[in-house]
Amino acid sequence: MVAARARCSIEAVLLEALHRHGLDPGDDIAVAYSGGPDSTALLAALCALRHRGGGSRARPLAVYVDHNLRARSELDAELDIVRRNCSSLGARLVVARVRPGRIAECAQTNGEGIEAEARRFRYYILRSLHDRESLKAILLAHTRDDQLETILMRLLGGSGSAGIRGMPEFAGPFLRPFLALEKSSLLQYLEAGNLGFSTDSTNASTDYLRNKIRGELVPFLNSSFPGWRRGLARATAKAFEDDKALSSHAQSLC
DSSP states (O other): OHHHHHHHHHHHHHHHHHHHTTOOTTSSEEEEOOSSHHHHHHHHHHHHHHHHHOTTOOOOEEEEEEOOOSOHHHHHHHHHHHHHHHHHHTOEEEEEEOOTTHHHHHHHHHTOOHHHHHHHHHHHHHHHHHHHHTOSEEEOOOOHHHHHHHHHHHHHTTOOTTGGGOSOSEETTEEOTTTTSOHHHHHHHHHHTTOOOOOOGGGGOTTSHHHHIIIIIHHHHHHHOTTHHHHHHHHHHHHHHHHHHHHHHHHHHO
């Protein structure tokens, strides 16, 4: 009974998000699929909704980007998991590979960090696929945890009210349907569906700012300021309303 509720809850959240933006599970939609727990839950939920819809709907498309930033043995093992999950869930798979060393070269040339440059490559690949395949949307598996980490990063970097609004749910062609869900609920969904996933070894590295926030700052806030998540969410909501009001006032002056 608990497993069934977990599955229905996650799938309902996805369906509501799709409908909110005029989309349907049967549309030509892709999932940015890393093989990790969040994107595995997202792909599984989309496949479940597609299967439930029946008819001649095409299989969902999963897009795996190999940045070539980790040991080949780890990446090959991860890709095995990705392929097995896509096969069992009934999803098509596209694998895009970045030439070894390319991201580091571009990061040095552009004065960017490896993480930021990898993200730029990933989004470029996803946008190119969106245009080539005439997709209606690409789903990203960011959760509420990711959103709060992003807001903390921006606050610490001196961002204004626009920045602390966080990641938008929809910014064409990208849709983030799980921003209101905590990662723990997705892990429960995976456990209920007996679905495996990969673990990125770089998530444990403190070379990246997000990992430092996730591994050091967030645990400190959880223990010392237990209500920080609700407080930050309220501040973000107020920033959104303030920005909206200022924008509306500015337009009225034109």
